Amino acid sequence: MTDQKTQIVVVGGGAGGLELVRRLGSKYGRDKHDIILVDRNQTHIWKPLLHEVAAGSLDANLDEVGYGGHAVRWGYRFFNGTLESIDRDTKHITTAPLIDDQGREVIGRHKIRYDYLVLAFGGVSNDFGTPGVREHAQFLEHRAQADSFRQRLLNACLRANHEHNTGNADARVRICIIGGGATGVELSAELYNAAKALRNYGLEVFDESKLEVTLVEAGPRILPQIDAELAGVAKHELEQLGVSVRENTQVVSVAEHSVETKQGEIIPADLIVWAAGVKGADGVNEMSDLELNRLGQFVVKPTLQTTLDDHIFALGDCASCTLPGEERPIPPRAQSAHQMASHIFDNLCRVQTGKPLKDFVYKDHGSLVSLSRFSTVGSLMGNLVGGRMAVEGRLARWAYQSLYRMHLIAIHGWWRGVSLIVIGHVNQIVRPKLKLH
Ligand SMILES: Cc1cc2nc3c(=O)[nH]c(=O)nc-3n(C[C@H](O)[C@H](O)[C@H](O)COP(=O)(O)OP(=O)(O)OC[C@H]3O[C@@H](n4cnc5c(N)ncnc54)[C@H](O)[C@@H]3O)c2cc1C
Structure with missing residues (x-):
């Protein structure tokens, strides 16, 4: 044997x-x-x-x-x-x-x-059994879903751009994101970053002003995992970009082109993203x-x-x-x-x-949330920073990026991991800023 x-x-x-x-x-x-x-x-x-x-x-x-x-x-x-x-x-x-x-x-x-x-x-x-979520909302759990969202987003932007060109000055792309945790907040900011760049990719009249993003959170505030003050900074940044942040707002049902809240309000939307729990x-x-x-x-x-x-x-x-x-x-x-x-x-x-x-x-190293290239906020924990320290801006951005770099090193080893980090930087410079296909 x-x-x-x-x-x-x-x-x-x-x-x-x-x-x-x-x-x-x-x-x-x-x-x-x-x-x-x-x-x-x-x-x-x-x-x-x-x-x-x-x-x-x-x-x-x-x-x-x-x-x-x-x-x-x-x-x-x-x-x-x-x-x-x-x-x-x-x-x-x-x-x-x-x-x-x-x-x-x-x-x-x-x-x-x-x-x-x-x-x-x-x-x-977790859709908490909310009617209509499985049928009408998009999730971001794996690559195929992210690719499908990008395609639908691009189509909606093309449609709005075309309507503008044919005389409808009110055409907008309305996106409702449910869940004010890191995923919902990061996606909201990232959408404005992408919309800003679209004009350089052939959509001559489309820009971030044609985007209407509503971020809906059932709890009293977005980003419950970070300090209230920093969550307030993030909320302010999002509102500056144009995001309508709706706290204390529970979604009770989702339809093909709208979201209904517990207060009975109907939020119209071309795209609905579920990012709660x-x-x-x-x-x-x-x-x-x-x-x-x-x-x-x-x-x-x-x-x-x-x-x-x-x-x-x-x-x-x-x-x-x-x-x-x-x-x-x-x-x-x-x-x-x-x-x-x-x-x-x-x-x-x-x-x-x-x-x-x-x-x-478990060592809690803190929580960081990226508002695309506009800002990064969060808190770092540990001996190096003497307990919990609120961070914002460049230091926060650097710490946020370090998380992915550590993952690259953990799956590829030091030599390959560091090489890929360098290649990633080069790609950021030489590759197109948006993937449109
Ligand atoms: C959009 C988004 C943004 C996020 N941002 C952050 C952040 O900034 N910071 C942070 O700390 N966390 C963040 N998270 C959470 C973080 O990604 C997860 O906590 C983490 O990925 C969980 O790791 P995991 O190894 O448990 O599972 P995952 O990374 O989810 O991996 C699960 C794997 O299992 C495979 N799989 C699933 N089902 C089966 C099956 N039945 N049979 C075989 N294979 C299967 C999947 O294909 C996948 O490869 C984010 C999550 C999302 C969705």
Whole structure:
């Protein structure tokens, strides 16, 4: 009988999962271990860039990472598939049949054995059961949705430009964004940046004055994760750009071209974006008998192992981790996914050498929100800045960009990561400012 390799399966190559397989592959290679990444897509794009892809200010083709090539480079295997179920008794996962764009089956339902399984497949937007959201609002959860939004945005701008040229001076592009968290705020500002540039791309009469963006937040203020004062600065900046910021406004239904609020107001819109809240993926209840919280996220112990199975770990947006002494779970952010990935890597290394697992410690490095090239606001935490420090402007912009740079280094290593950062700067200078296709 041949010795079976230790098989570590990571489902989801996002902000956390891709960093984890890179480190596992690089440490263990393929001799005694088999590290397998399963993702429903063939390429990775860092989710916090999606609002820039949606507005057209970032060409995702330049920042995407192909899992196949990355796997060969770093010593793990990639399997293109969507997790369907987990069988804890036989220690297998099953992926759904892979179907091509013509509806033909490429690969049938497939089983993969695991010794250790890491669930890192993120979450989805929480529509809180609001009628009409699924049918009429756009989400920004993956690249295809960001691309589709960009295309619809461009069409709406072309239409408004044409109407202006044919005598309708009132033609506008009306966009309603629901959710005043980082995604909604960043997208609002990014849209004005893109609209400003459109005039240079053949839409002679279109500019930011023809854009009407309404940002709707159910809570008392936008950006609840940062200081009230800084959130006020962000609100002021948005209003200066032309965004109508509506706080204390709950959306009760969404129709094809309008949004209805609890106060009975109808907000007309050509495009509607839902960016409110995160919950576990659809269908997660049927996947396994693992413990879930009320939002459908896997409940994990401080070691980041799931509560019912020590061989299954979970990280990032699909996990719910409330550390001892804390009242709230760790927030669904890129920095949480990154830190959890590092911790699971350490714990998986400890398992191999028979050492006891360590508890996760979350270090909140602060929260930063980019208002496109207009401004960046937020707070930084840590010894370096002596506790919590409010930041704005260049320092905030630099810290915000550092998050993505750290991700590039984590998935590509130092040499390649730094090279890609330099190439990114060059591209910013030499490439077109907008992606219009
Ligand atoms: C527009 C936007 C802006 C954001 N901005 C910020 C920000 O500025 N700062 C910040 O800290 N956070 C930000 N976030 C949140 C941050 O992106 C997430 O918290 C983070 O990406 C979560 O990482 P993850 O590894 O848990 O999952 P993800 O990065 O979401 O990756 C999940 C992966 O799993 C794959 N997958 C999903 N389902 C399956 C399945 N069933 N089978 C196989 N594969 C599957 C997906 O294809 C994807 O590759 C933003 C999010 C969005 C949408």
